[in-house]
Amino acid sequence: MNCREAQALLGAYVDGELDLVRSLDAEAHVRECPACSAALERLHALHTAVSCHAPYYDAPPELHRKLAARLESKEQWPRVWWPALAAACLLAALVLWTRAPSGLRPASSAIERDVVAAHVRSLLATHLMDVPSSDRHTVKPWFAGKLDFAPEVQDLSAQGFTLAGGRLDYIDGRTVAALVYQRRLHTINVFTWPANRADTSPSVESLQGFHVVHWVRHGMEWWAVSDLAGDELAELARLL
Numbered sequence: 001m002n003c004r005e006a007q008a009l010l011g012a013y014v015d016g017e018l019d020l021v022r023s024l025d026a027e028a029h030v031r032e033c034p035a036c037s038a039a040l041e042r043l044h045a046l047h048t049a050v051s052c053h054a055p056y057y058d059a060p061p062e063l064h065r066k067l068a069a070r071l072e073s074k075e076q077w078p079r080v081w082w083p084a085l086a087a088a089c090l091l092a093a094l095v096l097w098t099r100a101p102s103g104l105r106p107a108s109s110a111i112e113r114d115v116v117a118a119h120v121r122s123l124l125a126t127h128l129m130d131v132p133s134s135d136r137h138t139v140k141p142w143f144a145g146k147l148d149f150a151p152e153v154q155d156l157s158a159q160g161f162t163l164a165g166g167r168l169d170y171i172d173g174r175t176v177a178a179l180v181y182q183r184r185l186h187t188i189n190v191f192t193w194p195a196n197r198a199d200t201s202p203s204v205e206s207l208q209g210f211h212v213v214h215w216v217r218h219g220m221e222w223w224a225v226s227d228l229a230g231d232e233l234a235e236l237a238r239l240l
């Protein structure tokens with residue numbers, strides 16, 4: 001990667017929008033290149049300044065309700081009230097720019113983005129595990145006193161999912177348990193925390209080149225994320 005390529009990616013890098021491979025490429029270049037490193041510093045400073053100081057406006061409840069109703073029915077699109085849509089785009093841009101919690105997006109997709117971001121962060125930051133161990137009798141007690149719930153930790157090495165360890169992470173505004181499994185060369189992050197909704201069966205989605213499986217079981221939220229194939233990740237979801 002040369003400077004021109006690196007600098008074209010830095011904005012997306014700072015916003016956490018690059019896939020893992022391009023993030024790693026960009027980081028490798030920045031480590032070696034003082035000019036791009038300085039450019040990245042400036043972007044970080046700008047990003048922080050905007051996040052801290054840019055004004056943030058909530059949509060009035062009435063506009064919010066109307067837009068939500070419109071967005072729910074795709075067949076309504078041709079009759080969308082354009083000024084409202086323009087206002088929504090502006091608000092969405094502000095919301096995304098300031099990284100404020102967004103009421104315009106459904107909660108699950110915001111969490112899904114959190115989950116993928118946490119996965120990428122864990123791979124980039126050499127902070128994959130606080131407690132590296134394949135022994136669930138080591139991993140499970142490690143969480144005691146660090147969380148207000150006890151995550152279920154299983155060793156699934158017989159089924160091809162090797163427990164590698166655990167750590168704390170931060171998803172959807174709360175501290176959660178992150179369990180790390182390995183399958184062949186793939187790293188899987190499994191996030192869990194108490195749910196406040198009914199059980200759901202595992203559903204597979206993909207986001208930013210990763211597969212994400214989400215389910216609710218026995219009062220616990222579960223999210224698994226990896227570059228592993230979706231059906232293999234769904235198999236892990238059934239086993240957990």
Ligand SMILES: [Zn+2]
Nearest residue numbers: 002003033036
């Ligand atoms: Zn450079």
